[in-house]
Structures are given as structure tokens and as C-alpha cells.
Amino acid sequence: MRPWAGGRLVIASHNPGKVTEIADLLRPFAVEVVGAAALGLPEPEETGTSFAANARLKAEAAAKASGLPSLSDDSGLVVPALGGAPGIHSARYAKEVGGFGPAMERLHRELAAKQNNNDRNAYFVCALAMAWPEGRTLDFEGRVDGVLVWPPRGENGFGYDPIFQAHGQSQTFGEMEPQAKHAISHRARAFTKLVEEVFAKP
8 A cells, every 4th residue: 555645745845946847757646736835834944964864854844834745855966076065055055156057167166176187977866755744754865877067058957957967868957858857867766766655656
């Protein structure tokens, strides 16, 4: 017996791009999705030390505040040559410089400043947490590896998508059509695990 019983599901995010992408992934399962912002839910401070911890924190806060099952995504870009930055601070890293455009420029500068380092490897991580008001929480994680490119390419997606090219692909996430990205992304890989455990097949 899968734990999803139907009804509304809160996407515990105030990022409209993320809410749209998650809603697209859930569409085959006839889930009624509502974003946290639409319900006026506060954004909890992300004090976790991992993607999974932050996802759980946000999902549980939304479930408690709304009285509805809630799904949270905590994701980010990890660049090993920069010691794993921006990592769990990916959104903050962008906020500090005024948005993701300046943040991509910041990453490019920081990598260029690494002497004798041509390592452009990077990976996206997505941690999902599904929380129920009665206190149950499930965790799922996905990852996709690739390289950083410069200059940014494409206007699809959001965040760091225009500078990330997954291994085996000729386009950045910013150039890929949504369905093509959904087929291989870190979020899609985490969702596959979520669907197998939580949602009945359509």
C-alpha cells in the first residue's frame, strides 16, 4: 500500500521555477499541487548541514503549518575544484551577488583564479523530503554529473542551468527543452525514487 492517499500536496518552496518543475513531474499522477507561497506559508531558515537535512526541515515545517502532505526539494550545484561550493549554499551564493546571472560570473571567476586547475567538473544534487502532518517523513536523493561551460547558454530552466552540461549531452540544462531535462536531471532521478515508494503508477 503506497502512502499517498490523494488530495492536495504542498510544494514547500517559494521558488516559482522549482514549483513549476515539480508540478510538471507530478502531473502524470493527478496530484493537486499548491505552492507554499500561495498558502502564505513562511520560509523556514535552512540550518541543515546537508541537502537532505534542509529538505526535511522545509517539508516538515510546511506540513505542520498547512496540515497537508508536503514535498520539499533542496538542491544545488557542487563544484569539487571549489571545495564543493556553492553546494548547500547555492541559493545564498546567488543572493549575495544579486541573482543567478552574477553568481554564474562569480563561479567562472573563482574557477579561473585556481592556478593550474582546468577541472570544470561539477554535479547537481537534489534531495527530496515528503512529510505528512502526522509526523512521517521520507527522503530521496538524485545526482547528475557534468561540466561547467562558459559563457552561459540557453534561457530554459533556472538557477545555474545555463552553465551546466551533463555528461553525454551537447546542450546545457538551460538549452534543453523541459521534457528532455526532466528525463535526466538530478531532480528527475530523485523523483523516480519518490514515485516508486509513494505514488501509484498512472
